[in-house]
Amino acid sequence: MQDPAEWKLTSPGGVRHKLIRQWGSFGREDASWNMEICIQSWDLTAFVNECFPAPFRMGAFVVYPRRFCPAGLPTLECKTVSVEEFTSGKPIDPFGAGVSLYTAEEYNATYEPYLRLSLTFGPSPSNDQEPDSDNPFTWLEISASESAEFMAKDVNHDVLWWDKDGMNEEPDENDPSISKIITSRETEWTCKWPQIPFDFFQDVLMDRMRAVMGRVNDAPMELFSNAPVDTILFLGYQKNNEYTWREGRSGTSPVQATLRFLEKNFMGRQKKIGSDPAVWQEVQVTHNHIWREGHGWQRLSVNWQVPYTAGNLNSIFTG
Numbered sequence: 001m002q003d004p005a006e007w008k009l010t011s012p013g014g015v016r017h018k019l020i021r022q023w024g025s026f027g028r029e030d031a032s033w034n035m036e037i038c039i040q041s042w043d044l045t046a047f048v049n050e051c052f053p054a055p056f057r058m059g060a061f062v063v064y065p066r067r068f069c070p071a072g073l074p075t076l077e078c079k080t081v082s083v084e085e086f087t088s089g090k091p092i093d094p095f096g097a098g099v100s101l102y103t104a105e106e107y108n109a110t111y112e113p114y115l116r117l118s119l120t121f122g123p124s125p126s127n128d129q130e131p132d133s134d135n136p137f138t139w140l141e142i143s144a145s146e147s148a149e150f151m152a153k154d155v156n157h158d159v160l161w162w163d164k165d166g167m168n169e170e171p172d173e174n175d176p177s178i179s180k181i182i183t184s185r186e187t188e189w190t191c192k193w194p195q196i197p198f199d200f201f202q203d204v205l206m207d208r209m210r211a212v213m214g215r216v217n218d219a220p221m222e223l224f225s226n227a228p229v230d231t232i233l234f235l236g237y238q239k240n241n242e243y244t245w246r247e248g249r250s251g252t253s254p255v256q257a258t259l260r261f262l263e264k265n266f267m268g269r270q271k272k273i274g275s276d277p278a279v280w281q282e283v284q285v286t287h288n289h290i291w292r293e294g295h296g297w298q299r300l301s302v303n304w305q306v307p308y309t310a311g312n313l314n315s316i317f318t319g
Contacts, residue, residue: 004040011068013050015043020116022070033070033121038086041115044094051078051119054246055254057200064131064139064195069121074128076121086114136223136317141192144224149184182291187263189224189232195242198252205257208316209237215311216287223317224263230286231265234313259316262287270296 007016017037024033039047053065067077085092090112093099102110125131126138159178160168171178196205217232224232238258264287271294272279280296283289288306289297300307 009037011047011050013046015039015047015050017043017047017117024121029123031076031123033073033076035070035119035121037117037119039115039117041092041094041111041113042096044083044115044117047117048081051081055195055197057197057204058133060204061133062139062197062200063133064126066126066130067124068119073121075123077124077126078119079122080120082118084116084118085112086116087112134318136191139193140223140317141194142223143190143192144187145190146185146187149186150181184264184285184291185266187265188235189261189263191223191259191261193257193259194254196255196257198249198255201239201255201257205316209234209259212311212313212316214308215313216308217313218310219312219314221314223314224261227263227265228284228286230288230308230310231263231284232313233262233264233287233308234311234316235260235262261313264289268297270298273298 002018004016004018007018009017009019011017017039020036020038022033022035024031047068051068053067055062055064057063069075069077083092083094090110092115093107093111094115098107098111101107125141129138131138159171161171161175162168212234213236215234216230217227218229220229221227221232237260240256240258242254242256244253264285266285267282268285268289269280270283272281273295283297285297287308288299290300290307292298
């Protein structure tokens with residue numbers, strides 16, 4: 001084996017390594033890359049921490065250090081690291097468990113001094129930049145599912161039956177009851193926030209979410225395609241602990257939170273109040289607009305209060 005001091009490759013954190021081979025595949029947008037390298041056994045912990053640096057809290061923000069990436073391909077980040085001995089026949093001891101059991105000569109004769117690492121890489125939300133605490137797009141995984149609510153309203157006036165020649169007639173007593181379908185379009189947004197430091201989730205994020213639970217946005221939200229005011233409703237969240245291999249995290253493992261939002265945002269029609277004859281106008285329908293039979297989508301208030309109170313939903317992510 002060549003003297004490691006002569007290896008020309010060095011990781012950003014200073015771990016010397018020798019490249020064995022690389023391969024991968026590319027699709028239209030997706031890509032995967034694989035790398036096999038050789039490192040000295042005692043460098044494993046330092047190198048794995050480069051591949052998966054722990055996020056940490058800095059005041060009101062979470063900082064996500066950049067993961068190890070293939071040289072020349074910064075749009076991919078490390079996803080997994082597999083470890084085995086470089087040469088067969090000897091066990092590995094990268095964590096030094098056997099150091100106290102043997103003399104130096106016996107240790108070198110018993111354990112493999114080099115490791116073969118197989119690394120896999122894939123795309124990340126931050127692409128070729130380090131995740132930015134001020135830019136949730138670089139660390140959130142955002143998905144959307146659009147559907148609609150269909151409301152059936154009985155129709156008992158202004159109904160005509162038409163034939164292909166353009167002739168029409170009013171309904172008679174033998175006709176079935178007629179319903180009109182009112183469509184209300186909705187989009188459910190899901191934001192998956194991985195690896196939240198435990199103290200940040202407990203001390204900061206929980207308070208932010210509680211303050212705006214069940215409220216609509218009081219300002220446009222870039223996260224959801226610049227959704228206008230009153231159109232995004234914060235439904236709630238799910239929380240899972242990400243149990244970790246890192247030491248010193250007993251009871252304080254990182255958290256993954258999945259936040260759910262409902263968007264009600266489309267163009268509808270409403271009857272202008274006080275107009276005679278009736279004047280109909282377009283209106284942007286939000287969570288505070290209710291379908292009123294004969295009047296269309298109108299904004300409702302009870303004791304001068306709208307159904308959904310506004311809150312600063314952007315504060316969940318920006319602090």
